[in-house]
Amino acid sequence: xxxxxxxxxxxxxxxxxxxxxxxxxxxxxxxxxxxxxxxxxxxxxxxxxxxxxxxxxxxxxxxxxxxxxxxxxxxxxxxxxxxxxxxxxxxxxxxxxxxxxxxxxxxxxx
Amino acid sequence: xxxxxxxxxxxxxxxxxxxxxxxxxxxxxxxxxxxxxxxxxxxxxxxxxxxxxxxxxxxxxxxxxxxxxxxxxxxxxxxxxxxxxxxxxxxxxxxxxxxxxxxxxxxxxx
Numbered sequence: 001x002x003x004x005x006x007x008x009x010x011x012x013x014x015x016x017x018x019x020x021x022x023x024x025x026x027x028x029x030x031x032x033x034x035x036x037x038x039x040x041x042x043x044x045x046x047x048x049x050x051x052x053x054x055x056x057x058x059x060x061x062x063x064x065x066x067x068x069x070x071x072x073x074x075x076x077x078x079x080x081x082x083x084x085x086x087x088x089x090x091x092x093x094x095x096x097x098x099x100x101x102x103x104x105x106x107x108x109x110x
Numbered sequence: 111x112x113x114x115x116x117x118x119x120x121x122x123x124x125x126x127x128x129x130x131x132x133x134x135x136x137x138x139x140x141x142x143x144x145x146x147x148x149x150x151x152x153x154x155x156x157x158x159x160x161x162x163x164x165x166x167x168x169x170x171x172x173x174x175x176x177x178x179x180x181x182x183x184x185x186x187x188x189x190x191x192x193x194x195x196x197x198x199x200x201x202x203x204x205x206x207x208x209x210x211x212x213x214x215x216x217x218x219x220x
Contacts, residue, residue, distance in 0.1 A: 005191065006191055027218055030139070057118060074113060080116075081115065106135075106216065
């Protein structure tokens with residue numbers, strides 16, 4: 001029997017370059033990504049603005065999400081998740097510089 | 111700004127009773143659950159048989175999944191995920207008796 005398997009924490013470490021993004025599931029109305037950040041942040045003034053809902057959990061590391069509305073900043077630690085509504089503009093304001101921040105992000109149509 | 115947030119590891123411990131299942135996301139074509147097992151297994155002879163695809167990751171603890179096809183047994187440790195195709199009959203053969211096994215399960219239509 002052939003199973004599609006993997007490990008969220010099984011990847012080569014990369015430092016200083018781009019964020020690592022791996023697509024885990026691609027469906028018609030669902031995408032799931034594992035993202036690994038290490039000091040990466042969104043460009044100043046850049047906002048994610050997606051027509052899909054996004055559910056995202058931080059599994060290791062630490063980060064701060066920023067939302068345009070009310071300039072809300074939201075600290076994230078391991079296990080923390082947040083549901084981001086469609087077109088809720090947000091960015092990654094900070095990720096830990098020395099620890100790998102592993103995110104699992106699920107984008108889906110309502 | 112009101113965010114829908116939570117922590118996957120933030121829950122009251124329960125021992126000996128039912129598995130704990132919390133619905134995290136309910137969409138038209140997507141459900142996401144956090145499941146906490148502690149020694150729980152599927153009943154002997156019981157097989158999950160879902161028309162939806164299931165992507166499931168084990169975040170803490172340890173477990174063994176069993177698949178009807180070829181009587182495949184699949185060990186799971188933290189970070190391990192598996193994609194279970196629709197109608198792929200499976201059961202939970204074992205979960206750690208003394209550690210909480212936290213699963214994140216996503217059921218979706220293709």
